Amino acid sequence: MTNDIIITDDDSVAIVTINRAPTNYFDLSLISQIANAYEAAAAGGARAVVLRSDGKHFCAGADFSGGEMATDRNATTERLYREAIKLFRARLPIVAAVQGSAVGGGLGLACSADFRVASSATRFHANFSMLGFHQGFGISETLPAIVGHQAAMDLLYTSRRVDGEQAFTLGLADRLAEAGRETEVALEYAHEIANAAPLAVQSMKLTLRGGLADRVAVVVERELAEQKILWDTADSQEGIRANIAREVPSFIGK
Template sequence: MDLSVSVSDGVARLELRRPPANHFDEALIGQVVDAALTLDDDPACRVIVLASEGRHFCAGADFGGGDFARDHVAAAERLYRRAAQLFDVRTPIVAAVQGTAVGGGLGLACAADFRVAEPSTRFVANFARLGFHQGFGTSVTLPEIVGRQAAADMLLTGRRIDGAEAMRIGLADRLAEPGRLHETARALAAEIAASAPLAVRSIRATLRAGLADRVRAALDHELAEQKIHWATRDSAEGIAASLERRPPVFHGE
């Protein structure tokens, strides 16, 4: 299994186990979704901490291997069907984000209710640097969290946002001391778990009303745009440059 699940003192821990980058695909996101939906019906679970093993939280899809390397469109269609179900989960989710959350990995972090980071954490919306439209619902979730202007800054430049800046713009909700990321994330989860569980779920449902529908509509639009861009020379160049660890050279073709 690429996902471990444990529950203790009202807090469940879902840990991605594909280190070091924790690239995802339909199978891994499906495991996360199925585990979280099962925990919705477990009275022993009041909050979920989404974490990762290894150096990075999640580097999104792996365009250098696996399903995405073989067929971007088919892999994304399958992935997005499962990703949409993350927004049906009724239990609050705290993401413990170490290393880098990049591309779809940023989208996964933004699907959570809260994000805990360290000063060394990097959040990167690198889609335009890869030559294609953003995905994983970030068209909705990112501006919902940081506001339209900060989201536009991240999406159009593709620049890295460190933990301190993430905290300043609202992308991170807690900034842990170095080495205390998971302890800090669990402490936040424990605070939530100490509140009345029926009230917590009701309040969360009110705050997130309509979000799942908006994300599903966004995923349809994102995929339609990505299908166009994945057929361009710029996208081929952006993905190749990323894999070769060099700056891309785009020509608008």
């Protein structure tokens, strides 16, 4: 593992910390490291995992301002999504401690976990329509399963931000914490799960979520195909430009 991921143990719970503060943007390497950390936790005898981040935000998604995402977006995203499928095959229950913002693909990362802990200071943001392209990271499968089809359409079509309390009402957050205590509450939650019979819990997860990775594998192909088309549009170029410049985009439908 590199310093992008820090793994610590709290009795039977593994804590996987993303260490790219303050925004914790992801790339192919980071997603691969998280997947490997999950496997290492299971092999090491952990019974549950807390996924968290250092810094201001849980994950601000992919960084479009430079690197592979800017120079070879199609091929890079295809490899990234295929690596991300491994997150959904994790054997152990995953509790995400979401502080600050989970934006775009960062929301997708949060939704790959079994459960999410948030606070009033948390912001969940499916911002794809304001970037001018189709959602990715399996969100087409995970978000409707978590909040319901209608609520998912609302969040995706409008790019509306929701705070932790709104997310809790929607079912997007499973537990609420005081601001700054997201990891602490997530760890308490993970220990509740870890105190149960581990073989039974893993068997339950396989029944309840065992087909999720296969469904995500199918849907990311659709997501990527749509993204490849829309990334070439003027609206997507405007949306990404405005996002980097922190401006309001002006879309023309082309």
